[in-house]
Amino acid sequence: xxxPARIAPSILSADFARLADEVAAVERGGADFLHxxxxxxxxxxxxxxxxxxxxxxxxxxxxxxxxxLMITNADAFIPEFAAAGASYLTVHVExxxxxxxxxxxxxxxxxxxxxxxxxxxxxxxxxxxxxxxDLVLIMxxxxxxxxxxxxxxxxxxxxxxxxxxxxxxxxxxxxxDGGIKVDNAGRILAAGAExxxxxxxxxxxxxxxxxxxxxxxxxxxxxxxx
Ligand SMILES: O=C(CO)[C@@H](O)[C@H](O)COP(=O)(O)O
Numbered sequence: 001x002x003x004p005a006r007i008a009p010s011i012l013s014a015d016f017a018r019l020a021d022e023v024a025a026v027e028r029g030g031a032d033f034l035h036x037x038x039x040x041x042x043x044x045x046x047x048x049x050x051x052x053x054x055x056x057x058x059x060x061x062x063x064x065x066x067x068x069l070m071i072t073n074a075d076a077f078i079p080e081f082a083a084a085g086a087s088y089l090t091v092h093v094e095x096x097x098x099x100x101x102x103x104x105x106x107x108x109x110x111x112x113x114x115x116x117x118x119x120x121x122x123x124x125x126x127x128x129x130x131x132x133x134d135l136v137l138i139m140x141x142x143x144x145x146x147x148x149x150x151x152x153x154x155x156x157x158x159x160x161x162x163x164x165x166x167x168x169x170x171x172x173x174x175x176x177d178g179g180i181k182v183d184n185a186g187r188i189l190a191a192g193a194e195x196x197x198x199x200x201x202x203x204x205x206x207x208x209x210x211x212x213x214x215x216x217x218x219x220x221x222x223x224x225x226x
Contacts, residue, residue: 007198007215008066010199011023011037013147032063035197036053038068040070042071043094070143070144072095074091074092091115094118112134115133116177133170134173135195138174139178140180158174158193198212
């Protein structure tokens with residue numbers, strides 16, 4: 001069964017000099033979430049933004065802020081990101097030695113808790129935490145940069161994650177991130193994803209609204225396109 005697709009443009013590929021305009025354009029274009037990539041130059045080889053930018057984004061958009069923490073020592077920053085207005089805070093299992101504590105900490109701050117896996121990390125690492133989470137993010141590129149190619153074996157991982165979530169009747173959203181374009185979105189949605197993160201596909205396109213609509217439509221049966 002293909003679920004209604006929700007689209008989360010990643011601001012990593014936006015023009016940061018015009019960030020408020022870029023966010024307004026994807027909001028007007030029908031985005032469902034705004035995906036914010038937080039990188040620490042340690043867990044991943046890149047540096048991006050912190051709580052002040054999340055706080056500024058919160059002031060200029062009604063979109064839920066889907067904040068992906070690619071950082072070590074997430075516990076130290078969760079209170080600040082929560083206060084800044086994050087709707088979801090998603091942490092990496094590879095970077096959180098006390099994952100249960102971290103997930104509880106996110107929830108104690110009134111934020112929805114997500115967990116995510118690098119492409120080479122097994123879904124089995126989620127077995128014990130799955131009932132506690134609101135979102136599972138499958139990384140389909142190695143995190144750190146936008147504009148990379150979708151790693152094909154991640155498609156089977158999405159299908160397996162879908163099965164695991166369905167088996168426990170989880171309410172958690174299944175999100176996929178990395179290398180998602182209009183031409184592979186249909187396969188990812190058919191595998192069971194319900195939120196697609198798209199950075200370069202949206203922000204490098206001439207018409208953000210048309211690209212968001214095309215990504216969403218990729219999940220609908222062919223008859224719905226007529
Ligand atoms: O977390 C990341 C990269 O680490 C992603 O959110 C990228 O920003 C997605 O960019 P595209 O692959 O869609 O260009």
